[in-house]
Amino acid sequence: MSETMADRKVDRSHMQVSDEVAIQISNMNKWFGTFHVLRDIDLTVNRGERIVVAGPSGSGKSTLIRCINRLEEHQAGQIIVDGTELTSDLKNIDKVRSEVGMVFQHFNLFPHLTILENLTLAPIWVRKTPKREAEEVAMHYLNKVKIPEQAHKYPGQLSGGQQQRVAIARSLCMKPRIMLFDEPTSALDPEMIKEVLDTMIELAEEGMTMICVTHEMGFAQAVANRVIFMDQGQIVEQNNPHDFFNNPQSERTKLFLSQILGH
Amino acid sequence: MSDTHSQTVAFVRDTMLPEKSPPTSQIGAVRWVRENLFSGPLNTILTLMGVLIVYYLILHLGPWFANSIWNADSLSECREILAGASGACWGVIKDRWHQLLFGFYPQDAYWRPVLTFVLMMIAFAPILFASVPRKLLWFSAIFPFLAFWLLWGGSIWYPVLAALGFLVGYVAYTVLQRVSSLVATIGAVAAPVIWWLFLVGPIGGVIAGIIPIEIRHIASDEFGGFMISIIIGVTGIALSLPIGVLLALGRQSDMPLVKWICVGFIEFIRGVPLITLLFTASLLLNYFLPPGTNFDIVLRVIIMVTLFAAAYMAEVIRGGFAALPRGQYEAANALGLDYWKSQRLILLPQALKISIPGIVNTFIGLFKDTTLVVFIGILDPIGLSTAIRADSDWNGLFWELYAFIALCFFIFCYGMSKYSQYLEGQLKTDHR
Numbered sequence: 001m002s003e004t005m006a007d008r009k010v011d012r013s014h015m016q017v018s019d020e021v022a023i024q025i026s027n028m029n030k031w032f033g034t035f036h037v038l039r040d041i042d043l044t045v046n047r048g049e050r051i052v053v054a055g056p057s058g059s060g061k062s063t064l065i066r067c068i069n070r071l072e073e074h075q076a077g078q079i080i081v082d083g084t085e086l087t088s089d090l091k092n093i094d095k096v097r098s099e100v101g102m103v104f105q106h107f108n109l110f111p112h113l114t115i116l117e118n119l120t121l122a123p124i125w126v127r128k129t130p131k132r133e134a135e136e137v138a139m140h141y142l143n144k145v146k147i148p149e150q151a152h153k154y155p156g157q158l159s160g161g162q163q164q165r166v167a168i169a170r171s172l173c174m175k176p177r178i179m180l181f182d183e184p185t186s187a188l189d190p191e192m193i194k195e196v197l198d199t200m201i202e203l204a205e206e207g208m209t210m211i212c213v214t215h216e217m218g219f220a221q222a223v224a225n226r227v228i229f230m231d232q233g234q235i236v237e238q239n240n241p242h243d244f245f246n247n248p249q250s251e252r253t254k255l256f257l258s259q260i261l262g263h
Numbered sequence: 264m265s266d267t268h269s270q271t272v273a274f275v276r277d278t279m280l281p282e283k284s285p286p287t288s289q290i291g292a293v294r295w296v297r298e299n300l301f302s303g304p305l306n307t308i309l310t311l312m313g314v315l316i317v318y319y320l321i322l323h324l325g326p327w328f329a330n331s332i333w334n335a336d337s338l339s340e341c342r343e344i345l346a347g348a349s350g351a352c353w354g355v356i357k358d359r360w361h362q363l364l365f366g367f368y369p370q371d372a373y374w375r376p377v378l379t380f381v382l383m384m385i386a387f388a389p390i391l392f393a394s395v396p397r398k399l400l401w402f403s404a405i406f407p408f409l410a411f412w413l414l415w416g417g418s419i420w421y422p423v424l425a426a427l428g429f430l431v432g433y434v435a436y437t438v439l440q441r442v443s444s445l446v447a448t449i450g451a452v453a454a455p456v457i458w459w460l461f462l463v464g465p466i467g468g469v470i471a472g473i474i475p476i477e478i479r480h481i482a483s484d485e486f487g488g489f490m491i492s493i494i495i496g497v498t499g500i501a502l503s504l505p506i507g508v509l510l511a512l513g514r515q516s517d518m519p520l521v522k523w524i525c526v527g528f529i530e531f532i533r534g535v536p537l538i539t540l541l542f543t544a545s546l547l548l549n550y551f552l553p554p555g556t557n558f559d560i561v562l563r564v565i566i567m568v569t570l571f572a573a574a575y576m577a578e579v580i581r582g583g584f585a586a587l588p589r590g591q592y593e594a595a596n597a598l599g600l601d602y603w604k605s606q607r608l609i610l611l612p613q614a615l616k617i618s619i620p621g622i623v624n625t626f627i628g629l630f631k632d633t634t635l636v637v638f639i640g641i642l643d644p645i646g647l648s649t650a651i652r653a654d655s656d657w658n659g660l661f662w663e664l665y666a667f668i669a670l671c672f673f674i675f676c677y678g679m680s681k682y683s684q685y686l687e688g689q690l691k692t693d694h695r
Contacts, residue, residue, distance in 0.1 A: 069596075069597055071593050071596060071597060090601070094599050094601060097596065097597060097598070097599040098598075098599035100597075101597075102594075102597040104590055104593065104594065104597075106588070106590050107590075108588075108590035108591060108593060108594035109594075110591065110594070110595075110609055110613075111613070111692060111693050112612050112613050112616065112690070112692055121598070121600075121608060121609075122598035122599060122600060125600060125604050125608060126598065126599045126600060126604075154692040154693075156692060156693045170598070171597075171598075174598065174599065
């Protein structure tokens, strides 16, 4: 798995974790009907952290990060994002959502809008940025993800990897302080995974606070400062990547690692 | 094959193959005929039967069309000219042309519906075609009030004041916004309703007394023909789409009260025949309204037809929403768009695009259903055809009138269908 990263030297000069708390989750619980998906989650994310969340499917890792921008509602406990507590108050929810960028497994670009319109929509309608300025920012980020020439095409004309890079650029146009990635490479062909991971590494190099649900363990080793392993709705183990991969403590983690790294 | 690789690799291509054109036997008209008409014994038999049916129809309908009589003032005159041969007597359409178009609308005011029709084309242009300058949309916005004034006449101040009702609603909303957004929403609905019901009449009367600008008032019972079909059909189409959108959104709402009102409305309206709603409009409403109220019959019919179509429209659009992936809602939310913005910018455009065939289906159904108004005494083309046949001049004539009415309806409905196909092509961005 880690061979995708082998040719990439990661520049760590700007990857600094500050003392400032970006996300504070305490004693959070969530149920789908009667099914207890998230159990007593406690997690503090400092600004500048790059966290990879791993675990078997159904372990609640996607649900956890979807709670952070309230795509899922938690039923007990507390989530504070950038000093704003997530409650049923719609104003708080919109505030958090405009500060937190999210990248989805299936990109979720808007198929009826061009790439440029996809990127400028939220800045224009949520941030009230003038159209020309929003387009300049959009072109800046399209350059950054290396597809400025696609600006006037529709999402359906792009490859999966290009679409995912557009989706990352779309989130960045809102100048988020935190980025959430929900299995961003799981729906991609192997050839395209690398281009998306490269974009994510660049983002990490600039010091972005990131939480990534991913199975790319090479990415975790190269970029993450912390790996969280979840199973059955609970955080089973968390550690720095070196110790997590080389010296896992729990039996469940050892089994998981042997399964995904063993072949 | 070069020898360079033959020892080391099983097979390797040195040069890529160029593109070739298909064999000539695989293209052309002969191939099309053989494949589509005579591909097997069954298809050959069906093709020959089809040819026979077409031949039979031409044999029998041909002379009827060929002997068409256009210049005749009565059916008996037609029969004299034909002298026993079979032939269509289109003279009736020439003779009753104005009546079929305008009903009993006063002759000297025919310019008013004609002008309205021309202005309608202009008002529709920017809505239907993206290439038309957007500034024309202003004309589209004032057209309904202008059309009302031109068709029914009377003082110009009533439609002007009615249009101002929307401004009243807007002002009420902005003023009450300082209190709370709920109060503002209620005010934005209540203020114009009060304005229309209680203030437009007296204020209009006063202004009309000071500055009288008016054309002759023409009452609804003089309306008829294709004019009334188009008035009811176009108004119903224009209003049922936005109401249908609101009902579809309401049906998906998290607020139980809104949801149950919308579900109840849709299920009730869809569950009763249109004709019962029309009878309700023409007869029953009189019992409920205060005595002496003059609630225009055409207006009542338009309301009923609109509500009927809106209920169907809501379900068609709900189907469009259901076809959208959940990810579209999530992406819109994750970007911080609020409910109305994500509906307007992301979800509704996609849902409407998916629903175009169903929406146009409903439009066409609505337009043809306008012929039902004949049962409550409005003289639409069908009603007029009965009236014309009751005249001794044209007694005994059937086919020609109905064929003409059917052709006119077909032209309108086929036009809508063609436009919807054009629109689908214009909006196609998925590149599947």
